[in-house]
Amino acid sequence: MNRKTLVLPAVAGLLAPVLAACGGSDSGSNSGDAIVVGTTDRFTASKDAPAPLDPAYAYDVGSWNILRQTVQTLMTQPKGDGDPVPEAAEKCGFTDSGNERYACTLRDGLKFTNGDPITASDVKFSIDRALAIKADSGVAGLLSTVDTVETQGDREVIFHLNTADATFPFKLSTPVAGIVDPKDYEKNKLREGFAVDGSGPYSLKADVKNGELVDAVFTKNPNYKGTLELHNDKVEMRSFPDADAMGAALEKGDIDVMTRTMSPQQIQKLGNAGSGGDVDLVEMPGLEIRYLAFNTAAPSVKSRAVRQAIAQLVNRSELVSKVYGSQAEPLYSLVPATVTGHSNSFFNKYGDPSVTKAKALLAKADITTPVKLTLHYTTDHYGPATKKEFQVLQQQLNASGLFDAKIQGTPWAAFRPAEQKGSYEVYGMGWFPDFPDADNYLAPFLDKDNTLNSPYANSEIRSSLIPQSRREADRLSAVSSLTSIQDIVAGDVPMLPLWQGKQYVAARDDITGTAYAINSTSTLQLWELGRGVKS
Known part of the structure; x- marks a missing residue:
């Protein structure tokens, strides 16, 4: 495969999941025994974010995966x-x-x-x-x-x-x-804590310790009326401090299913195990992306030339190879390669990594080198490989002699509020789409009231291109305006796309429905899981 063009075999949503070992059947029977699912997602109520599960506030994949079961x-x-x-x-x-x-x-x-x-x-x-x-x-x-x-x-x-x-x-x-009951949710105030009431397939019982949700029990809602078919009566989701602890729990039989986020080493080990073990690994296409975001008002990266120089230096192929191997692909746009409207805008503009070109960009703008800056990342939200990813990025920038970059890790509960306040000059984020359309990889970052609270604003994108793309019910007809947006982003570099990832679920071989446990937008579909017979 030409890794620069990133043309995958088919549209992600149409690719069949790839199973290692012998599980992944869709058939199954209901059981009174709770299916126990592990995750490294952390759910914390704090002064800065007191209402993590209120539908009017929640905006990360972990919280949404709770709400999608209940609201x-x-x-x-x-x-x-x-x-x-x-x-x-x-x-x-x-x-x-x-x-x-x-x-x-x-x-x-x-x-x-x-x-x-x-x-x-x-x-x-x-x-x-x-x-x-x-x-x-x-x-x-x-x-x-x-x-x-x-x-x-x-x-x-x-x-x-x-x-x-x-x-x-x-x-x-x-x-x-999501539809909420006015009896439980005030009109003008967020609902603090971890209580969730809705009409979804499950009700939620939350076990909270020291302001953190450590265990969520989803019980079949007898009043549910919708399109989803439940293959179980109860699912318990346990939050683990890291991937190693989650993996150990699966190995011991304390949990039945392991979801996000596994380490690259765990995935590789399970994938190489073949059909000899009692744990199955399911690989499926994903639309998750990772990117660097820039606070374009921060002195160190306020100059577009500095951001362009970073874009010119980052070697995505080396980054993916060293950290994620075959579990990710280099990405040259905010829009994944498998989504209609994708354009390799960053590769088209910058080509292969080049110290010479980056140096010329900085010299033309009279930027004194080395440019000092700190790359911030979250230690507990995007998986255990994040630190290594930022070490590689730091090495790439510093090896050029044009930057003096440091890295700093912060837990998500503090990282997200700090990012919102503009405390970081450069920081790493991931994006799990709200829905599989190119608009959702562009408008949330570039429109007014954007999710990053970014000071970057481009009037052509906001006033013309985004509205123009949304007028097209046939999304192929929106490609021209979507491409223009991506080209502007590549030129201004308010964000720098890094890679597009795959998704994995590991489960004991008596668990059925794992092939549909996560959809392409990283939505947990716990209702698909059932308990069958060991193979």
């Missing part, structure tokens, strides 16, 4: 990927030719887990609430095209949009659009 949305992404389909809704669709009026009819007899009926007014309350709170996480930006929400009777909801938005059905499938 129902009007639309949902189907099992095999593709366009979203009705979930709490019986039907939804645009009712005008301009993609500015979207109407949904609720399923008859919807109830919250406590038995209270769900009406159209509850949907309106939930959407209006998220927009009114406008949490600093930036999640309300997904609903930025909503002008007003209208109800007609108990089952009809009409969204009047302030501009055309062909991606709106996808946005209604995300947790920020």
Whole structure:
């Protein structure tokens, strides 16, 4: 494969999962025994982030994976990927030719887990609430095209949009659009702590210690009415401090399934085990990306030339080879190579890494070298290989003689609020898409009220290109505007894409449904898991 062009064999959502060993069957039987799932995601309530599981605040893959089990949305992404389909809704669709009026009819007899009926007014309350709170996480930006929400009777909801938005059905499938009970959630205030009440497939019981969720028990919701078929009655999700502890628990039989984030070494070991063990590794395509973000107002990287020089020096192939091996691919755009609208904009502009070209960029801008800066990363959110990844980046920059870079790791609970406040000049982030469309790799970072709280603003992107791309229901017709956005990003470098990753699940061989346990947007689909017979 030509690693520069990053042309993968097929669209990610259409690729079949690859199984090592003998499990991964979709068949299975319900069981009263909880299926225990391990994760290294950490869930902490703090002064800066007191409401980690409120749909109006939560905006990271770990929190969303709890909400997707418990809070129902009007639309949902189907099992095999593709366009979203009705979930709490019986039907939804645009009712005008301009993609500015979207109407949904609720399923008859919807109830919250406590038995209270769900009406159209509850949907309106939930959407209006998220927009009114406008949490600093930036999640309300997904609903930025909503002008007003209208109800007609108990089952009809009409969204009047302030501009055309062909991606709106996808946005209604995300947790920020989750339906919550006005009895449990205040209109203008976030719900602090770890309580979650909705109408999703499961109810949640949270075990909290010292302000941290350590164990989440999902129990089948008898009032659930939607499209999802549950293959179990109960799933327990345990949070581990690191991948080694999670792996040890799987080996001992304390957990049944191991999800994100495993170490590259664990994945390689399990993949090489063949069919001799009682643990199966499932490899599946993913749309996760990693990137460097720049605080373009920070003195050290305020000059575009400095950011361009970093883009000219970073060697993605070496980075991936040394840290992730075959588990990732170099990425030359914020949009993954397998998503419609992707363009290799960074490679087109910078080509292969070059110290000579980077030096010329800095000299032309009269930048004194070496440029001193700190690369910040989170120690506990994106997996155990993150530190090594930043060590490689540091070495690449410093080896040029043009930079004097240091690295600094911080736990996610402190890292995310600090990033939001603009405390970091350069920092590493990951992105697990809200939905599989190029818009979701661009607008959340580049539009107003962006998720990074970035000072970078480009008027052409915000006023023209993003709205233009959203007018196109046929996403192939949006490629031109999407490409233009990516080219501008490559020139200004407010962010620097690094790599696109695969996804893995490891499970004991009596667990079924593992091939669908995670979809392409890294959504945990715990309802797919069942307990069968060991092979």
